[in-house]
Amino acid sequence: MxxxxxxxxxxxxxxxxxxxxxxxxxxxxxxxxxxxxxxxxxxxxxxxxxxxxxxxxxxxxxxxxxxxxxxxxAFEENAFLDPEELDALSPEDALRRYLHQFLLPLVKRDRVSRFLRIFAWESVQPSEVFSAFIAHSPPRIFRLAERVVRRFLPQDASAETVTFAMLWLAQQPMFFVRDAERLAQPPFSLKFDEEALERLVDTLAGLSLRGLAGV
Amino acid sequence: MxxxxxxxxxxxxxxxxxxxxxxxxxxxxxxxxxxxxxxxxxxxxxxxxxxxxxxxxxxxxxxxxxxxxxxxxAFEENAFLDPEELDALSPEDALRRYLHQFLLPLVKRDRVSRFLRIFAWESVQPSEVFSAFIAHSPPRIFRLAERVVRRFLPQDASAETVTFAMLWLAQQPMFFVRDAERLAQPPFSLKFDEEALERLVDTLAGLSLRGLAGV
DNA sequence: TTGAAATTCAAACGCTCGTTTGAAGCGAAA
DNA sequence: TTTCGCTTCAAACGAGCGTTTGAATTTCAA
Known part of the structure; x- marks a missing residue:
C-alpha cells in the first residue's frame, strides 16, 4: 500500500x-x-x-x-431554494415560497432546518467565526430576501430602502423559527403542526404583501 | 431615635x-x-x-x-406609550407612533431605551427570571402591538391570526433595536441618526400598512 | 511480527462564572 | 465609650467552560 x-x-x-x-x-x-x-x-x-x-x-x-x-x-445545493426558481415564479408566489421555505424548521427537524436554526442564532448572537465566515458573502437568506423584495420595489428605490425592506422580510420567518419554543408556552401557546404552518405562511404572506390595511 | x-x-x-x-x-x-x-x-x-x-x-x-x-x-408610567393615547389616534397614526416609540433606542440611550434593549434580549435568550416574571401578564410591547393590530383586523379574525399579526408587528422594531450594532457593520453599514430613524419608521410603517404590493 | 505514525483517552490546567465566608468597618443607641 | 446590628470587603469555593497533556491504544506498512 x-x-x-x-x-x-x-x-x-x-x-x-x-x-x-x-x-x-x-x-x-x-x-x-x-x-x-x-x-x-x-x-x-x-x-x-x-x-x-x-x-x-x-x-x-x-x-x-x-x-x-x-x-x-447544503444551501447551495439546488435541494434548497434556488434563485432561478424564485425568478420563475410570480412575485407573490416567490414571496410565499420564500416564507414557506424558511418556516419549514417549525415542523421539520431535518439537517437543513438545523442549519437554519444556527443562522437564526447568529442573527442574534453573532459569533466571530460566523462574522468572519460571511464577511464577504452575505448569507443566502439575505440574498434571497433581497431578490424577492426587489421585484416589488420601484426601480429607483434607494439602496437604504431596499436594505430596510430586505431585512424586514428576512427576519420575519427567522423570528418564528428562533422563538418557536417560547411561543409554544403561555401566554401565546402556539403549537406548529403542518396546518398551523400553512396558516402562518398565509398570514405572513398576506401581511407582507398587502400589509395590515389589506387584511 | x-x-x-x-x-x-x-x-x-x-x-x-x-x-x-x-x-x-x-x-x-x-x-x-x-x-x-x-x-x-x-x-x-x-x-x-x-x-x-x-x-x-x-x-x-x-x-x-x-x-x-x-x-x-417605567413602562406603566404615562411617560411611555399609553394605550388610551394610541386609541385616540387613527389606526395609521397609531401604527406609526408604535413603531417610532419602539425604534427610539436606535438614537437614544436613555433609561427606557435600555429597558427596551433588555426586552429585545429576552425575545431571543429568555431567562427563567423573565419567563416567570411575565408568565401571567404579557409585556407591554405585546399588549400595545395587539391593540394596534386589532384595529386593522376584522372583528371575526381568529385568536391565532391576531396572535400571528401581533407578533409580526411587535418583532419588527425589536429586530432593528437588537441588531443595531451588527447592522452598522458591512455588508449593511446602516448608521442610525435621527433622519435615518425617520426614514426607517416611514419604510416600516409603509410596509406594515400596505405591504410590499403597496410601495 | 514489528515499529512508527495516527488516533483515542482520562485527567488535569487555567479561566470565568455566581456564590459563600468570616472578618472588618460603620453608625447609632445605651 | 462601649455595644450591637447592619453593611462592606477581600478572599476563596465549586462548577462549567475550552483546551492541553502525555500515556495508552489502534492502525497498518514493512
Whole structure:
C-alpha cells in the first residue's frame, strides 16, 4: 500500500469521527447557539472524546467553521431554494415560497432546518467565526430576501430602502423559527403542526404583501 | 431615635447601594443580556463589592427581577406609550407612533431605551427570571402591538391570526433595536441618526400598512 | 511480527462564572 | 465609650467552560 493509500485509510477512520462530530455539533449549535453549545455535550453526542475536537478541528471554532461550511454547501445545493426558481415564479408566489421555505424548521427537524436554526442564532448572537465566515458573502437568506423584495420595489428605490425592506422580510420567518419554543408556552401557546404552518405562511404572506390595511 | 428611625437611616444607605446596583445592572443587562452580563461587571460599574448583589438581592436573579420591576414601572408610567393615547389616534397614526416609540433606542440611550434593549434580549435568550416574571401578564410591547393590530383586523379574525399579526408587528422594531450594532457593520453599514430613524419608521410603517404590493 | 505514525483517552490546567465566608468597618443607641 | 446590628470587603469555593497533556491504544506498512 502506498503512502497515499495509508493516508486515505487513516483519513477514513478520521472521517468517521469528524463526520460524527460535525453532525453532533450541528444539532447542539442549532439547539443552544455557538456560545451556549458546549464541547462536552457535542463529544458526548458524537460518542467521542473531548480532545477529539481539538485534535481534528483545532478547537471549538474550527469545528463550528466546518458546520458552517456544510451549511453553505447544503444551501447551495439546488435541494434548497434556488434563485432561478424564485425568478420563475410570480412575485407573490416567490414571496410565499420564500416564507414557506424558511418556516419549514417549525415542523421539520431535518439537517437543513438545523442549519437554519444556527443562522437564526447568529442573527442574534453573532459569533466571530460566523462574522468572519460571511464577511464577504452575505448569507443566502439575505440574498434571497433581497431578490424577492426587489421585484416589488420601484426601480429607483434607494439602496437604504431596499436594505430596510430586505431585512424586514428576512427576519420575519427567522423570528418564528428562533422563538418557536417560547411561543409554544403561555401566554401565546402556539403549537406548529403542518396546518398551523400553512396558516402562518398565509398570514405572513398576506401581511407582507398587502400589509395590515389589506387584511 | 426609635428603631423605626434607625431602620430608615440604615435603609437609606442600603437604598444608595441598591439603586446603584440596579442602575448598573440595567446598563449591563441591556448591553450583554442576562446570561452575558456578569455580576463582576455590574458591581464594578456600581462601585460596589461583588457580595453586595447577594447581600441585597439574594443573587443575580434577584437583582435582575428588580430591574424588570423598574422596567415595568417605567413602562406603566404615562411617560411611555399609553394605550388610551394610541386609541385616540387613527389606526395609521397609531401604527406609526408604535413603531417610532419602539425604534427610539436606535438614537437614544436613555433609561427606557435600555429597558427596551433588555426586552429585545429576552425575545431571543429568555431567562427563567423573565419567563416567570411575565408568565401571567404579557409585556407591554405585546399588549400595545395587539391593540394596534386589532384595529386593522376584522372583528371575526381568529385568536391565532391576531396572535400571528401581533407578533409580526411587535418583532419588527425589536429586530432593528437588537441588531443595531451588527447592522452598522458591512455588508449593511446602516448608521442610525435621527433622519435615518425617520426614514426607517416611514419604510416600516409603509410596509406594515400596505405591504410590499403597496410601495 | 514489528515499529512508527495516527488516533483515542482520562485527567488535569487555567479561566470565568455566581456564590459563600468570616472578618472588618460603620453608625447609632445605651 | 462601649455595644450591637447592619453593611462592606477581600478572599476563596465549586462548577462549567475550552483546551492541553502525555500515556495508552489502534492502525497498518514493512
Amino acid at each position: 502506498s503512502n497515499l493509500d495509508q493516508a486515505r485509510v487513516a483519513s477514513r477512520s478520521t472521517e468517521t469521527t469528524r463526520a460524527a462530530l460535525i453532525k453532533a455539533a450541528t444539532s447542539v449549535f442549532a439547539e443552544y447557539g455557538y456560545d451556549g453549545g458546549s464541547v462536552r455535550l457535542i463529544t458526548q453526542r458524537a460518542m467521542a472524546n473531548q480532545a477529539a475536537v481539538n485534535y481534528h478541528f483545532g478547537g471549538k471554532d474550527g469545528l463550528y467553521r466546518e458546520v458552517l461550511i456544510a451549511a453553505t454547501r | 426609635s428603631n423605626l428611625d434607625q431602620a430608615r437611616v440604615a435603609s437609606r444607605s442600603t437604598e444608595t447601594t441598591r439603586a446603584a446596583l440596579i442602575k448598573a445592572a440595567t446598563s449591563v443587562f441591556a448591553e450583554y443580556g442576562y446570561d452575558g452580563g456578569s455580576v463582576r461587571l455590574i458591581t464594578q460599574r456600581a462601585m460596589a463589592n461583588q457580595a453586595a448583589v447577594n447581600y441585597h438581592f439574594g443573587g443575580k436573579d434577584g437583582l435582575y427581577r428588580e430591574v424588570l420591576i423598574a422596567a415595568t414601572r
